[in-house]
Amino acid sequence: MGLKRPRMSMRSRGLILVGAALLVISIYFPWWGMKLIAAMYPEGLDLLVYPYKLEGQLDTINILNHYIGMREIHEGDFPEFQYIPYAVWGIAIGFAAAALTGSKGLGYVMFGLLAIGGIFGIYDMYHWLHTFGTQLDPQAPIQIDPFVPPVVGENQLANFTTYTGFKRGFYFLILGTVTVALGLWGDRLWNEKSSSAGSS
Amino acid sequence: MKLGKWYVPVALGVILGLVAGSIVSYIRPTPTTEGEQAVSGAFVPPGKKDEYYMFASGGHSGQVYVIGVPSLRRIRTIPVFSRDSATGYGWDEESKKMLGGYTWGDLHHPALSETDGEYDGRFLYVNDNANNRAAMIDLKTFTTKQILGPIPNIMGPHSAAFVTPNTEYFMMATRFSVPMGGKYASLDKYSKEYHGALSAQKIDQKTGKMKVAWQLKLPPWNYDLSDAGKKISGDWAFFTTYNTEEATELLEINASANETDYLVAINWKKAEKAVKDKKYEVINGVKVVDPTKVEGIAYLIPLPKSPHGVDVSPDGRWIVGSGKLDPTVTVYDFKKFIKAIEAEDFSGTEKGLPIVNFESVKEATVKVGLGPLHTQFGPDGYAYTTLFVESAVAKWKLGEWNVLDKVTVHYSPGHSSAAEGDTVTPDGKYLVALNKLSKDRHLSVGPSHPENMQLIDISGDKMKVINEAPIDPEPHYAQMVKADKIKPIRKYEKDEKRPHSVWKKEDVRIEREGNHVTVHGLAVRTRFYPDKIEVNEGDKVTIYLTNIDLDQDITHGFAINLYDIDVEVQPGETKKIEFVADKPGVYPFYCSNFCSALHQEMQGYLLVKPQK
Ligand SMILES: [Cu+2]
Numbered sequence: 001m002g003l004k005r006p007r008m009s010m011r012s013r014g015l016i017l018v019g020a021a022l023l024v025i026s027i028y029f030p031w032w033g034m035k036l037i038a039a040m041y042p043e044g045l046d047l048l049v050y051p052y053k054l055e056g057q058l059d060t061i062n063i064l065n066h067y068i069g070m071r072e073i074h075e076g077d078f079p080e081f082q083y084i085p086y087a088v089w090g091i092a093i094g095f096a097a098a099a100l101t102g103s104k105g106l107g108y109v110m111f112g113l114l115a116i117g118g119i120f121g122i123y124d125m126y127h128w129l130h131t132f133g134t135q136l137d138p139q140a141p142i143q144i145d146p147f148v149p150p151v152v153g154e155n156q157l158a159n160f161t162t163y164t165g166f167k168r169g170f171y172f173l174i175l176g177t178v179t180v181a182l183g184l185w186g187d188r189l190w191n192e193k194s195s196s197a198g199s200s
Numbered sequence: 201m202k203l204g205k206w207y208v209p210v211a212l213g214v215i216l217g218l219v220a221g222s223i224v225s226y227i228r229p230t231p232t233t234e235g236e237q238a239v240s241g242a243f244v245p246p247g248k249k250d251e252y253y254m255f256a257s258g259g260h261s262g263q264v265y266v267i268g269v270p271s272l273r274r275i276r277t278i279p280v281f282s283r284d285s286a287t288g289y290g291w292d293e294e295s296k297k298m299l300g301g302y303t304w305g306d307l308h309h310p311a312l313s314e315t316d317g318e319y320d321g322r323f324l325y326v327n328d329n330a331n332n333r334a335a336m337i338d339l340k341t342f343t344t345k346q347i348l349g350p351i352p353n354i355m356g357p358h359s360a361a362f363v364t365p366n367t368e369y370f371m372m373a374t375r376f377s378v379p380m381g382g383k384y385a386s387l388d389k390y391s392k393e394y395h396g397a398l399s400a401q402k403i404d405q406k407t408g409k410m411k412v413a414w415q416l417k418l419p420p421w422n423y424d425l426s427d428a429g430k431k432i433s434g435d436w437a438f439f440t441t442y443n444t445e446e447a448t449e450l451l452e453i454n455a456s457a458n459e460t461d462y463l464v465a466i467n468w469k470k471a472e473k474a475v476k477d478k479k480y481e482v483i484n485g486v487k488v489v490d491p492t493k494v495e496g497i498a499y500l501i502p503l504p505k506s507p508h509g510v511d512v513s514p515d516g517r518w519i520v521g522s523g524k525l526d527p528t529v530t531v532y533d534f535k536k537f538i539k540a541i542e543a544e545d546f547s548g549t550e551k552g553l554p555i556v557n558f559e560s561v562k563e564a565t566v567k568v569g570l571g572p573l574h575t576q577f578g579p580d581g582y583a584y585t586t587l588f589v590e591s592a593v594a595k596w597k598l599g600e601w602n603v604l605d606k607v608t609v610h611y612s613p614g615h616s617s618a619a620e621g622d623t624v625t626p627d628g629k630y631l632v633a634l635n636k637l638s639k640d641r642h643l644s645v646g647p648s649h650p651e652n653m654q655l656i657d658i659s660g661d662k663m664k665v666i667n668e669a670p671i672d673p674e675p676h677y678a679q680m681v682k683a684d685k686i687k688p689i690r691k692y693e694k695d696e697k698r699p700h701s702v703w704k705k706e707d708v709r710i711e712r713e714g715n716h717v718t719v720h721g722l723a724v725r726t727r728f729y730p731d732k733i734e735v736n737e738g739d740k741v742t743i744y745l746t747n748i749d750l751d752q753d754i755t756h757g758f759a760i761n762l763y764d765i766d767v768e769v770q771p772g773e774t775k776k777i778e779f780v781a782d783k784p785g786v787y788p789f790y791c792s793n794f795c796s797a798l799h800q801e802m803q804g805y806l807l808v809k810p811q812k
Pocket of ligand 1: 726755756757791792793794795796799802
């Protein structure tokens with residue numbers, strides 16, 4: 001890489017490596033989920049969104065949703081599942097390369113990509129919730145007003161209370177991001193406190 | 201003075217009231233007896249579950265009742281030998297084929313599968329006293345998975361419905377001796393040409409399914425009840441007999457003439473070996489061993505007065521026979537029995553079988569009361585014998601041979617069922633008396649009465665009746681198993697490779713081949729795909745219906761008006777329905793099992809075009 005910048009401390013490089021690993025780990029846990037609870041579903045029905053797949057009682061949820069005319073939810077309808085894991089892997093590898101070479105510039109670039117990805121992700125989530133909640137079949141047996149469930153929060157839908165929110169994978173993602181950020185900008189903090197930080 | 205007039209009657213009233221109240225409360229101390237104790241001891245509050253499953257035979261209803269203990273709530277009815285429109289059993293092809301054209305059965309003795317003499321919760325085996333059949337219920341689904349028979353050479357297999365200690369065999373024996381092999385012989389040839397038989401069904405350990413393995417040819421007596429040996433007597437089985445008089449008419453008198461009938465002891469391991477050694481003849485396609493020709497298989501032990509039940513103690517040592525016309529149970533010592541047969545301590549032979557010397561094997565006679573029928577066991581050597589005539593249960597102790605307690609039941613108990621009572625380690629705690637008569641115990645429903653189950657707390661020194669419930673005719677025997685041993689599935693798994701199943705509406709199809717129309721359809725809340733089936737009068741119609749609602753308790757029914765068809769399809773299950781469309785016209789079909797808010801809309805049409 002042609003970026004000539006001050007090289008990173010060992011501590012920073014270590015943190016960025018750990019952060020990259022956390023980003024990769026996050027892929028294999030659900031990032032977001034929805035739990036539907038009703039009187040006859042005391043244990044609730046789960047919909048878990050991984051960056052590459054859906055899990056939970058999807059068949060049952062789809063059957064119930066057809067009453068209100070909601071589109072069926074199928075894994076194949078989400079093109080994101082095809083590339084999100086690669087994008088995360090790519091960014092993680094980028095961070096790892098930055099840590100190994102000590103290139104701060106590469107680290108900043110990767111962090112920029114991660115930030116863009118994150119904003120896109122939140123928007124995408126909202127987009128799908130909006131699509132499923134508002135494009136209801138007008139011929140459905142039960143007519144309800146279009147709705148947009150919150151990305152995080154509680155919503156009442158006929159006899160179901162839905163609880164939506166981030167899941168373990170998302171926390172790994174945040175932890176990974178914070179760890180990488182500490183690696184990239186932490187040196188300044190430590191250098192202000194003590195001048196002996198950073199050895200190589 | 202004026203005041204004196206009014207307070208006198210008031211004071212008198214108060215005093216009289218107090219006196220009357222105390223007399224009444226003296227006569228009826230407090231209502232804390234049976235009723236309130238029952239509430240504390242047997243009440244299972246809403247949302248809580250019972251401690252035990254009890255599987256009770258339904259007698260001539262042909263069904264098995266699943267009952268929770270201690271609540272005595274009937275949780276489910278499992279149809280076995282009779283059709284049951286509530287579950288669609290007997291209308292789909294699989295159950296129709298199993299029933300084999302019979303419309304009822306007389307289901308007497310349920311036997312839970314065992315491992316090392318303990319109930320293992322896998323399968324339940326039952327017999328059909330009417331049509332010589334045996335059936336297996338898979339306890340994963342609580343459904344009948346096999347009906348075997350009519351099994352040749354046996355007739356009215358009332359006795360020997362038990363499994364061996366590791367579920368090697370389910371055995372059944374003849375109650376009504378007849379000529380073997382379905383032959384004809386007049387009644388005056390009874391003693392020579394009629395025979396009893398014991399049929400041993402080998403069990404496949406994986407599927408639980410039975411196959412007739414071999415049979416024993418036995419004297420022409422009535423084989424009544426039986427029990428498998430346990431532990432030291434594990435290779436043996438014991439049967440009671442009546443009518444060793446070989447009467448063929450008025451058995452009530454003529455079969456009660458002898459002072460003793462016999463307990464028949466069978467070494468089934470030796471019988472198995474005789475089959476291996478090819479010491480059998482083939483009758484009606486079954487390998488039949490004649491124990492008069494192969495030594496060591498069958499012995500007779502005298503047992504007083506038309507015995508009924510025989511029960512083996514948990515340690516396998518004591519064999520308890522109940523003489524129903526004698527107020528005693530006779531207890532034999534298995535160890536003495538082995539010694540006696542080794543020493544050939546016989547008092548004679550009958551029908552070619554050795555009779556073991558009664559005095560040499562009898563351990564005790566326990567005077568339990570009038571009409572003893574069946575014995576169950578608790579831990580620590582306690583035994584509980586039902587007294588039909590006396591309408592009571594007697595508690596007595598093995599080894600001490602004395603009656604410790606008696607409790608009245610309502611009325612006339614047949615069998616009883618103790619918690620894990622037929623295993624090598626009974627639990628104690630609960631005993632259910634299966635009373636044959638209920639008379640005045642419940643709200644009257646006319647001349648046909650329910651039977652009556654009564655739950656007895658056997659945890660203390662004194663037995664206490666703590667719960668009671670009516671039940672349809674008629675539980676004979678029942679087995680009670682700890683609830684956590686049974687692990688049922690909640691729904692069938694989605695198996696896309698299952699033949700004839702369809703899981704997507706795109707795959708639904710109606711195909712015609714000549715005059716045979718085949719439908720591959722599905723049911724899902726709250727539609728049928730297809731919901732229009734057009735055929736011609738006279739067509740044979742086959743419908744495969746899959747319930748793709750993979751959600752607990754979302755059962756769909758499939759009923760066709762006027763076509764006498766009603767089937768149930770459980771979540772994830774595929775059922776096959778077949779009929780000839782012999783009535784032209786329009787016949788709606790609909791979901792007969794309430795499934796969801798739009799259940800009423802779950803319907804379609806069978807259109808049968810008339811022949812020109
Ligand atoms: Cu339905």
